[in-house]
Amino acid sequence: MVMRSVAGARTGEDVEDLRAWLGQLDGAPEVHETVVLHCPAHGEDPPIWAYVEADAGAGLARRRCLACGTAVHLLDSEARWNHPPMWACAGCGHSIAELAAGLSVPDGEHVEWVALAARCVECGRLAGLTDVVVDRTPLAEVLSGL
Ligand SMILES: [Zn+2]
Numbered sequence: 722m723v724m725r726s727v728a729g730a731r732t733g734e735d736v737e738d739l740r741a742w743l744g745q746l747d748g749a750p751e752v753h754e755t756v757v758l759h760c761p762a763h764g765e766d767p768p769i770w771a772y773v774e775a776d777a778g779a780g781l782a783r784r785r786c787l788a789c790g791t792a793v794h795l796l797d798s799e800a801r802w803n804h805p806p807m808w809a810c811a812g813c814g815h816s817i818a819e820l821a822a823g824l825s826v827p828d829g830e831h832v833e834w835v836a837l838a839a840r841c842v843e844c845g846r847l848a849g850l851t852d853v854v855v856d857r858t859p860l861a862e863v864l865s866g867l
């Protein structure tokens with residue numbers, strides 16, 4: 722794990738650093754599971770580079786696979802969609818990201834909180850995108866909605 726701090730921002734070398742960062746967020750619920758979000762439209766070794774639109778306050782996000790354009794909404798975002806702008810890295814302005822979700826699963830079976838974060842593939846900067854409180858939803862159900 723290589724975590725550096727560049728001008729106060731955290732950067733990571735790969736998506737594993739992003740997962741590690743999600744697991745140690747200050748002031749957030751404890752994260753028990755982290756998941757790298759990939760495109761579901763591929764077979765083995767699916768790509769993870771994506772564009773993402775997210776509304777931090779509303780708990781909405783949608784990612785679009787860079788390779789094939791398939792869009793995936795985070796959990797119930799589609800029903801509440803409000804057309805937030807595309808994410809761009811605050812460090813370098815690029816919009817291609819690797820994404821991961823952190824889940825708070827206090828009892829190991831039911832999810833209470835989901836956080837979505839990005840790693841800029843250009844400069845490595847890590848950024849939180851949005852987070853959602855979920856009402857003790859079964860882990861498998863949440864995983865299928867990421
Ligand atoms: Zn794809």
Ligand SMILES: [Zn+2]
Pocket residue numbers: 810811812813814815841842843844845846
């Ligand atoms: Zn960047």
